Each structure stands twice: as C-alpha cells, then as structure tokens.
Amino acid sequence: MLSEERIKLMTKMAAYEENEGKRYMAIGSYFRSDYMGKQIIHSVISATVAFLLVFGLWLFYHMDTLMQDIYRVDLLGIGRKVLEYYVIFVGSYALITYIIYSFRYSRARKSLRKYYNHLKQLLALYDIESGSR
C-alpha cells in the first residue's frame, strides 16, 4: 500500500541524491586523511605549476640583465632565494587548501549523516508496514 510519509521521505532523499548529495557522497567515500591528502597533492601540483609560470615570466622579464651579468651574479644565492619563495608559496597554498577542504569534508559528513538517518527512518517505515501485513 502507498504510504504518504514514505513517499515524502523517498522524494526528499531522491532530490538530495540528485543535487548536493552527489557531491557529498563522492567526498564521503574517502577517509578524512585520504581525502585531505589527495586535495593537498593536487594543490601542491597546481601551486608548483603556478610558481614555475611566475618564475618563467620573471626570468623572461630580466633576461637582458641576467645575460649580461651571468658571470657576476651569485647563481647559488638566487637559487636558494627562489627555493625559499617556492617553499613559502606552496606551504601557504597547501595550508589554505587544508583549511578549506577540512571544512568541506566535515560539512559533507554532517550532511551525509542526515541522509543516513533518513535511510534508517525509511527502513523503519518498511518494517512497520511489513509487520502490519
């Protein structure tokens, strides 16, 4: 027999699965450490490419002076300075990633908990119905 309460619950759950649930379920399928690790690796790659891009532009911009003074400049010192900037840049980007994605992970878990509660309710409704038959 059709149960209005069950249909309402199922509709709500179907809408959730279609919209934000899809995203949250993908996040929820990971352990927290795996998810954060994956995002941080992505961020480190993005930040490295971005840093290389900026460094390339900087080299291109100063090409004239660098070519002229190539034997006079302290290449090791410049290299060390660039490495320092790289570590600071990638480190801060990874930190921002950690903060944003840990917030997203906990939001997804909270939302999925609500969804699982709905599932339990649905199961209970089925049990009640089958018991009354």
Next chain:
Amino acid sequence: MSSLLEIRDALRDFYSRHEIYLLPFLKFCLAFLTLFVINMNLGMASRVGNMVLVLLVSLMCACLPVNLLVVIAMIFTIIHFYEISLECAIAGGAVFLLMFLLYYRFSPKDALVVLLMPLFFGIKIPYVVPIVVGLLCPVTGAVSVACGVISYYVIIYMRDNRAIIGSVEADNIVARFRYIIDGLMGNKGVLVVLVAFCAATLMVWVLRRLSINYAWTIAIFAGGVLMVAILMMGGLSYDTGLSMTAIIVGSLISLLLAKVVQFFAFNVDYSRTEQVQFEDDEYYYYVKAIPKNTVSKSKRAVKKITSVI
C-alpha cells in the same frame, strides 16, 4: 505588491516548466554575447572575429557546462592577444592560467563571475556584480570578483595599447614583454577598483547574514555606498578609467538591479516576524522566523453548464 508577486511566481513557474529549453537558450545567449563583446573590444577583423564562427561556438556552448564557456572565452581572448603580438598572448595567457590554477580549483562554480564582470563593464554597470555576488555567493565570491576585474583590465590594456605595443621593435621580444608587464603591473587604478569591489562584496556578504530586520536591503545600500566612496577617493589620486558621473549613475542603476535580485531571491515580510523559544534535552533554542511573501494562486472554478434543448 501582490501583482508583482504573481508575476514572480508566474516567471518561476514558466522557468521550471520550460527549463529544459530555456537553460540551453540562456547559455547560447551568454556565450554569443561574451564572444561578441570580446571580438568588439579586441577586433572583429581577427581570425576569430568571424560571425559564423561565433554563432557556431555559441551553439556548441548551449550544450556544454558554463565553466567550459569560460575556457572558450579565454582561448578566444588569447588568440586576439596573439594577433597583437606573441608577448601579449604570453602575458595574458599567464594571467588567466594563474587564476585557474590558484583559485578556480577551490570554487569552479564561481567562474561565471569572471565572464559577467567584463560584460557588465561593457554596459557601464559593473557595480551590480559585487553586490549581487555578496548577496548570493559564499565569501569566496570576493576572489571571483577580483579575478573578473583583473580579466577586464587586462583586455582593456591590450586593446588600448595595441598600437604602441606593435610599434616597439619587433626583434626585441624582451623589451615588448617588459613594456606589457610594466603597463599591467603599474596601473594603480586597477588596484583602486579591485579594493572597492572586493570590499563591497565582503560588506554585503557580512551584512546580509546578520539577524536584523531588512538585512539584505541594508547590505545592498551599505555595499553600494562603500564602493562609491572608495572609487571616488581612489579616483582622485589614480586613473581608474571611470568618471564620477558614470560611477554615481551606474551605482544607482546597480542598486535598483540588486533590489530586483533581492525581490526574486529573498522576499520576506518583516512585519510578521515571530520570535520563539523552546528547549530539548541538549539545547535551548531562540528562533527568529520571518515568513516569506507569497501570494495564493487564484483557483479557476470550472462551471459546467448543460442545457437541454
């Protein structure tokens, strides 16, 4: 008011019934407008200035996600830059790539703002974008607004300086590149616009979340006033490319448009606000409930008249 609400409900109804056709149509319009504005600013005579190509790409965009439209628009822009000079393409491409690498990884949904910002600059009411983003988007929307402003000023810089860039000795690539980078980095007017727009977005976002009556209206006006004040004060010292009259008139129109957005997105009746308190095992709850403005649909009664002849 009730007739306005009826119109709003009718529009919502119409959209939900015809969403399957309307969404691709709107995407097509957005894509066509974006590519047309890019071509208009950077030259219709270029390789990608062909109207048939624009139409074909726009049709293609109608079935693609909006984020891909952003990528296509950027490719179009870089091709235009390349026609000015290779160095323009490198500098412009690097700016766009940096934006994608560093920001859009976090918030790909906001990519649309980057498209809308230059379009609204084109019709002289860019001030509406930070206000609406502050109303409808999360706080990270401020970064999207900043990316949109940077994209617009990069395009404008290349357009305005194409003759000078072309006249710098063609064999000296580094000199040309340096000229472009100096021009892009040295424009303090862009900084003023960036600060004004980001501050307005944040101000609107903070105020509209407050639990006070008329929070959205207060947020719209406070954000608008802050933006105008920063633009005017900054405009005294640096060239923002925006005249005082344009700022005032544009802001007034933007405030009106923001009110229209508010009408559709957040329409509540503060006179019927209810404050309730209750408790459960774990918490005390202090709840403020504000009813939405709605209009009940008039039911059509169908009378059956049967007559016997």
